[in-house]
Amino acid sequence: MGTELVLGIDGMSCASCVRRVERALEQAKGVEQASVNLAGNRADLRLARGAMLEPVLGAVRDAGYEPRIAEAVFQVEGMSCASCVGRIEKALLTRPGVVRASVNLALGKVTVGYLSDALSPGRLRDAIREAGYESHAEEAAPPVGDSEGASLRYALLVAALFTVPLFLVSMGKMLPGLGPWMHGLMDARGWMWLELLLVTPVQFHAGARFYRGGWTELRHLNPGMNSLVMIGASAAYFYSLLALLAPGLFPAGTAVSYFEAAGVIITLILLGRYLEHIARGRTSQAIRKLMGLQAPTARVLRDGEARDVPVEDVLPGERVQVRPGERVPLDGEVLEGSSWVDESMISGEPVPVEKGPGAELVGGTVNKHGSLLFRVSRVGEDTVLSRIIRMVESAQADKPPIQLLADRIAGVFVPVAVLVALLSFVVWLLLGPSPALSYAFVSAVSVLLIACPCAMGLATPTAIMVGTGKGAEQGVLFRKGTALELLGQVDRVVLDKTGTLTEGRPALTDFRVVDGEEDELLALVAAAESLSEHPVAEALVRAARERGLDLPPATDFQARPGFGVRATVAGQRLDIGADRYMRELGVDISPLTAAAEDLARRARTPLYVAVDGRLGALIAVADPLKPGSVEALERLREQGVELAMLSGDNRHTAQAIAVELGISRVLAEVLPEQKASEVKRLQAEGKRVAFVGDGINDAPALAQADVGIAIGTGTDIAVEAADVVLMRGDLRVLAAAFRLSARTRRTIVGNFVWAYGYNVALIPVAAGVLYPFTGLLLNPMVAAGAMSLSSIFVLSNSLRLRRVKLAAETPGTSSRQIGRTGSSAPIS
Structure with missing residues (x-):
């Protein structure tokens, strides 16, 4: 590997x-x-x-x-000999992404050159620590890429400083009133010399990047944007220079100046690149927001006192204090204290979560009220936040099929455009009106500038970056960019039942009392069941505690598997179990038989309660649907998606739950190892299939599906096998993911229609096809401006995804879901 x-x-x-x-x-x-x-x-x-x-x-x-490449310098403690030097250098150089490592034993320093996009200084310090030494960062040189914006801004300012007066001088000679005055001040050749002085710094200083890149492209026989701009601007510059120095070489009327075109071309393209740089920075805003959630320091208990320590120095197992209002620095488990923690950055759920001893904390979340002491469980790139950042970065870098096609087209587009420019020049030179050379020159330069494929290269990646960032804000992590494109094309969604559509654990759904007070009887039942480890018993005890009921002590507990349990509570004998248990005891259950049969038809498990040998209540326990499941599936159906449910339950139970959810296709009694083959069978019907699951046994099906979607509250294995991760169990987020995918794909298609349509439509115009009919011939300055505007349009269109309102942003509570535990209302 x-x-x-x-x-x-x-x-x-x-x-x-x-x-x-x-x-x-x-x-x-x-x-x-x-x-x-x-x-x-x-x-x-x-x-x-x-x-x-x-x-x-x-x-x-x-x-x-x-x-x-970035450079970092660390002060290392504990080095004593040449073997220490070799050990540290070897430890660093074996890390993927380290370019060079040099240790100075006398100064106790190590200088590391590393790929800043692959490694962080913290990971380098981990390598030094693993070699057996402690270190701290002394200084760090920023990567070269950090200066790109400043470099573009400087070049643009220089270009504008000279191009504005150049443009005024060139255009002023044509204005009524001003033109005669300028010609009286200096002859035409004098003004051309001034234009030469103004344009030269623009051409060779501000525009140096185009020459560097252009020569490289041509040397590799692979022309691109830089070579197109270099050829176009140079043609305007050197044509004008030759017309100034040797006008006799040109046919009459063609020894004219295009210095202003050369200057304006470079300035407009620099402006476009600078605006692109700013907009491209905004496309990755989600990553910067996520990184901003990382706390820089942690309050660690060491040697009996609390110290503020950089998070990269904290080790697993150390104890950390988090005070009210502070951000949790790392992942861990609460040891002492209680508080409410805002976990919206992970789940998208705005309601704070209560935390106490034993609860899990996630780095980047915010402690609202109380003080907490927790033990660190994960550090560095192993934390949940770091994993989320890696997932988003990976998705943003991924290439969906439509982008691969675009790259192939771009590979042949530019050479074809150069040929069209040469052909245009020759045709105008041979067939054009006088002065033919000027017309040929203008058309060829305009074609070169219009053909720049910037917009094509930005059409997909910018939309993917904004879309994945928007998803991350809402708790939808696209682990692959392909998933963001493909999800909106899915024909059928297969949902695993347990843990995906349902809560994954039994809960009390119905409690019908024959005689007496409901809460009083529930307390007795829960007290009896508290001595049992059965999942149904856990559901009854949990229901009582959620109501705040006090449970009296239970004695003489007996359990009969398949029948029920018996115990003495508060001096009364309680029997709780199935109908066969009641019949064996001689308890008359006929008053509640019809209700029990109705509950069974709705996939609930009916149980009876007898108090001192008399029927006391009918109980129903079931795995309840997750809040919002029905609403989420309705939204998916509205988007034209077919739904199917997959379950290991018997067909009767699975069908009953499917009816409540409105799902017509049910795959029941499916063994864990058969899930992937069921997905494959549906794919064989010619459908694009997405599978939604949360368990370890769902991993093969998630991998088999065209798009695998894991519930982030499920297992790590399921998450790693999936293409999309929903960070909370609310399935309305799934509907939001489909909506986001569809909008992103529409944006990508719109970008391509504009980018290719623009090039295909304007290249003939630049070549002069319309001139014989309308007299229109595109000016090179207009062509340069239009080329820059094309890229800016694509970027702006992609950034519109940041304003998309997803249905899951403010999830409401479905009026059709069950209310409080113990209600006799159906879960439908």
């Missing part, structure tokens, strides 16, 4: 950049698989065991881009 690694990459700007980097990485030694994401500026790699990083980084640099 290879090593999974994330590599940040700076300098990519369009879909052709993605293809170039992917090809370079796939050919690099040791790389088994590479997937590049433009919106995230990252590559997800799988390296062969023992593969070196240098060939991978070299491949990225040779392709014309810069791998994102």
